[in-house]
Amino acid sequence: MFGLVSIVLAVIQLQVSFAAGDTDYANKTPVELFQEYIRINTTTHNDLTPAVDFWKALANAAGVPINVIEIVQGYPIVVLKWAGTDSSLPSIMLNSHMDVVPADIEDGWAYDPFSGHIDENGVIYGRGTQDMKSVSIQYYEALRRLKENNVQFLRDVYMTLMPDEEVGAENGMIQFVKTAEFKAMNVGIELDEGTSYPLPVAPLFYQDKVVWQIQVDCHGVAAHGSTFPATNETATGKCRNVIDRFFAFRDEQFAIANASPTEAESYTSVNLNRLSGGTANNVIPSRVSLVFDIRLGTKVNEENFDNLIHKFIDESGENITVTYISKNQQSPATIANSSNPYFQAIACATKQVGIQILPVVPPGSTDARHVRNAGYPAFGFSPMPNTELLLHSVNERLAVSTFTNGITVYKAIINNLANIPGSETAEDGRVYLLTTAT
Numbered sequence: 001m002f003g004l005v006s007i008v009l010a011v012i013q014l015q016v017s018f019a020a021g022d023t024d025y026a027n028k029t030p031v032e033l034f035q036e037y038i039r040i041n042t043t044t045h046n047d048l049t050p051a052v053d054f055w056k057a058l059a060n061a062a063g064v065p066i067n068v069i070e071i072v073q074g075y076p077i078v079v080l081k082w083a084g085t086d087s088s089l090p091s092i093m094l095n096s097h098m099d100v101v102p103a104d105i106e107d108g109w110a111y112d113p114f115s116g117h118i119d120e121n122g123v124i125y126g127r128g129t130q131d132m133k134s135v136s137i138q139y140y141e142a143l144r145r146l147k148e149n150n151v152q153f154l155r156d157v158y159m160t161l162m163p164d165e166e167v168g169a170e171n172g173m174i175q176f177v178k179t180a181e182f183k184a185m186n187v188g189i190e191l192d193e194g195t196s197y198p199l200p201v202a203p204l205f206y207q208d209k210v211v212w213q214i215q216v217d218c219h220g221v222a223a224h225g226s227t228f229p230a231t232n233e234t235a236t237g238k239c240r241n242v243i244d245r246f247f248a249f250r251d252e253q254f255a256i257a258n259a260s261p262t263e264a265e266s267y268t269s270v271n272l273n274r275l276s277g278g279t280a281n282n283v284i285p286s287r288v289s290l291v292f293d294i295r296l297g298t299k300v301n302e303e304n305f306d307n308l309i310h311k312f313i314d315e316s317g318e319n320i321t322v323t324y325i326s327k328n329q330q331s332p333a334t335i336a337n338s339s340n341p342y343f344q345a346i347a348c349a350t351k352q353v354g355i356q357i358l359p360v361v362p363p364g365s366t367d368a369r370h371v372r373n374a375g376y377p378a379f380g381f382s383p384m385p386n387t388e389l390l391l392h393s394v395n396e397r398l399a400v401s402t403f404t405n406g407i408t409v410y411k412a413i414i415n416n417l418a419n420i421p422g423s424e425t426a427e428d429g430r431v432y433l434l435t436t437a438t
């Protein structure tokens with residue numbers, strides 16, 4: 001009797017929990033899911049509750065558990081789990097970020113960037129179509145189909161969704177890798193975002209360049225605009241000396257980049273992105289500030305580079321200060337050859353489905369660097385070959401056919417990764433990482 005009552009109650013609860021998701025996600029096509037996800041405005045710092053609810057409904061539809069971890073209030077991290085038959089083995093972490101960079105139809109979009117409009121050529125428009133809501137839905141659909149086809153996973157597979165990749169992950173991945181929840185996942189390999197590519201290949205990121213941003217404040221004599229102090233006594237004159245040195249270095253690096261533009265690991269980019277100072281047209285300013293954005297080449301020794309910056313400042317005159325706005329530590333590379341079984345699994349899968357991968361270091365950086373810094377191998381990959389690079393651009397868009405092909409690509413990749421025999425992978429993923437800075 002009591003047993004019967006609890007069964008009836010359980011059934012009622014089940015129905016209630018399904019009714020709670022207002023849409024029938026189990027019967028939606030992947031393209032419809034993609035459109036629905038684009039329609040949720042997840043511009044960084046927005047309330048992500050609608051996105052979390054979306055993933056709760058999708059987890060429900062797939063019949064898998066979901067965990068929402070909020071380390072910093074307002075920045076939820078979502079984790080879905082597809083359990084394998086041997087949870088003691090290192091797992092597969094499929095990461096993506098929920099947030100997108102801002103978009104406004106006024107900027108010249110052909111369609112509302114949060115509408116998921118599909119035009120007459122079968123191209124879906126919207127913020128996040130390339131970066132990176134496509135990948136989140138592709139992971140999900142691939143996992144759902146594999147499960148529907150009764151494919152067994154040996155290893156646990158997790159989907160993780162981050163809240164703030166686009167602004168540096170201070171409240172997301174940087175915190176997440178320090179948690180007990182992350183440690184308990186026992187990650188063997190992390191997949192993260194890659195990029196679209198205009199040729200019939202898909203880049204595979206195995207390392208990220210790191211960001212240093214510095215503010216240089218030059219202090220000099222303040223005087224009436226009619227006076228004529230020595231150039232090197234003025235704030236602007238000292239700034240000239242600073243800029244001359246950084247730009248001479250920039251020219252050297254530009255020559256390296258220009259000679260091999262696809263080898264972003266080989267050069268250090270330097271851009272002077274902000275200049276400020278002055279109070280009136282006829283007053284010589286006592287202070288002028290410069291902000292440089294620097295992306296270190298992957299072989300650059302941090303201590304030597306720090307010394308170089310200070311040498312430039314010291315040579316430029318007295319009373320010049322430098323403040324670090326950000327100074328990320330160099331991140332290791334993931335070994336991208338057959339000695340790494342995770343790489344091998346990806347290479348075989350992409351070959352099977354006829355997509356050519358190109359291991360590269362991107363000019364920018366992704367959440368994967370925080371995972372590598374925590375000691376776990378990671379690759380960045382988004383299956384968007386033959387696609388114009390429109391991440392963060394106006395009219396960001398993706399061919400529906402590229403999107404749906406990507407599901408097939410991930411089915412093959414996930415199936416291979418999740419079934420690497422336990423004996424083939426090391427317990428400690430650090431063996432697949434390589435420090436390249438000298």
Ligand SMILES: *[C@@H]1O[C@H](CO)[C@@H](O)[C@H](O)[C@H]1NC(C)=O
Nearest residue numbers: 041042043045046102103114
């Ligand atoms: C999306 O969110 C951003 C940031 O909150 C906001 O400025 C923008 O107006 C929103 N766009 C739409 C179409 O709601």
Ligand SMILES: *[C@@H]1O[C@H](CO)[C@@H](O)[C@H](O)[C@H]1NC(C)=O
Nearest residue numbers: 230231232241314315316317
């Ligand atoms: C001004 O300072 C720069 C950098 O220290 C130096 O190269 C230059 O010779 C100085 N100019 C004069 C006129 O002293």
Ligand SMILES: *[C@@H]1O[C@H](CO)[C@@H](O)[C@H](O)[C@H]1NC(C)=O
Nearest residue numbers: 219220221233317318319320
């Ligand atoms: C540096 O700044 C201090 C304090 O503003 C000032 O007293 C000093 O004369 C300055 N030195 C030079 C070389 O500009």
Ligand SMILES: *[C@@H]1O[C@H](CO)[C@@H](O)[C@H](O)[C@H]1NC(C)=O
Nearest residue numbers: 334335336337338339340434
């Ligand atoms: C793979 O790459 C690592 C690091 O560059 C190298 O030491 C190793 O010899 C390579 N192995 C193979 C099989 O290519």
Ligand SMILES: [Zn+2]
Nearest residue numbers: 131132165193
């Ligand atoms: Zn991204």
